[in-house]
Amino acid sequence: MSIGGQSDASDRKIYRLTPEGFKRMKERLDYLRDVKRREVADYIHEAKEAGDISESSAYEEAKNDQAMLEGEIAELEKRLGLSEVMTPDMHADTDGTVRIGMQVEVETDRGTKRMFKIVETFEADPKAGLISDQAPVGKALMGHREGDEVSVSTPGGVTTYYIVSIRPML
Secondary structure (H helix, E strand, O other): OOHHHOOOHHHOOOEEEOHHHHHHHHHHHHHHHHHHHHHHHHHHHHHHHOOOHHHOHHHHHHHHHHHHHHHHHHHHHHHHHOEEEOOHHHHOOOOOEOOOOEEEEEEEOOOOEEEEEEEOHHHOEHHHOEEEOOOHHHHHHOOOEOOOEEEEEEOOEEEEEEEEEEEEOO
16 A cells, blocks of 8 residues: 555556456446447436426436446446456466466366366356356365365355366466
């Protein structure tokens, strides 16, 4: 932290995104800026044209939509500004531990094998095998190495995973 409580660049979190995740986030931002912003502005204009805006619920709703939209745009701009797209060479100096951007093959004590790809929270998609570093399984795996045994408490009970392999996602 610098003087006055302001963060300097060294305090900022850098988000590591897959190329697909970066693309999706950029497409969402472009859509919000180019399409949705215009739709909300038109809606506000129509509500103003309809009469007295001081008692207009349509106008209030439109202004609330605009505020939410601008908040999402600001958040996406911030994340994209602090993002780094993962590349294969980012893992050249890996210490062999599980971290964001790694693909982890595990085996349960019952012999079931699974593959997890560790990503930032907002890029997580469990159905696609992309799990957050903050989800129970992701959090438990973080920092471990091949051969380690990791126990995870899930809604279905405690599951023990044996880390079979760790490699870069890309």
